Amino acid sequence: MKIMLPLDGSNTSESALPWVEALAAHMGASIQLVQVVDPFMAGPTGEAPTLAIRLTERRQGDVEKYLQQKVSQIKGPSCEWKCLMGSAPRLLGSLAQPDNCQAVVLASHGRSGGIRWLMGSVAEGVLRQSGVPVLLLRPNSAGQPGPFRKVLVPLDGSSQSQAFLPALQAWLAADAEVLLLRASGFDAHDYINVVDPDAHKNFLQHMDDELN
Numbered sequence: 001m002k003i004m005l006p007l008d009g010s011n012t013s014e015s016a017l018p019w020v021e022a023l024a025a026h027m028g029a030s031i032q033l034v035q036v037v038d039p040f041m042a043g044p045t046g047e048a049p050t051l052a053i054r055l056t057e058r059r060q061g062d063v064e065k066y067l068q069q070k071v072s073q074i075k076g077p078s079c080e081w082k083c084l085m086g087s088a089p090r091l092l093g094s095l096a097q098p099d100n101c102q103a104v105v106l107a108s109h110g111r112s113g114g115i116r117w118l119m120g121s122v123a124e125g126v127l128r129q130s131g132v133p134v135l136l137l138r139p140n141s142a143g144q145p146g147p148f149r150k151v152l153v154p155l156d157g158s159s160q161s162q163a164f165l166p167a168l169q170a171w172l173a174a175d176a177e178v179l180l181l182r183a184s185g186f187d188a189h190d191y192i193n194v195v196d197p198d199a200h201k202n203f204l205q206h207m208d209d210e211l212n
Helices: 017-027 048-073 088-095 113-119 122-129 165-171 188-194 197-211
Strands: 002-006 030-037 079-085 103-107 134-137 148-154 172-181
Touching (some): 017 165, 122 134
Parallel strands (some): 030 079
């Protein structure tokens, strides 16, 4: 198994490193560090195209050194790195596939509003294109890095919302507690009148079977 961690050189992206190391150790996985370099765009006149190429090559060299340094700091799980050129959401989304890795851990900058519209969201791009599970960490996420001990699972009754439950096992600690939540939209009185008690019981039994 391989877990991919996209980095951009910021403290926010690096805040996911302890999570990746702990999860990789728990799951017996290797780690893949990835950073995407945005190429400098050449101007319309003079030496600008040559300058753009030089700046891009310099930036790429700096990123490669940065990734090699981060790999050397990871103790325990085996680790590799990739430096790519182009659009981060597109390239990371294409890498987040079963033939390359089996999970992605990504720290989001939490941009919103106009900044998000202008710059786009790498995290959103990866989520939309990923063919593997994605763990998205917000800035200053609380909790101890490692396998999860308390997990909230929202369900809507569809097969899609339940399909990932078997895969959840690999992320859980041995003593984990999983809370399944399904909101009906009814108040307590309506719920008693509408919901079949046997159907409710059967649904809970089905969820127990999926987790066990």
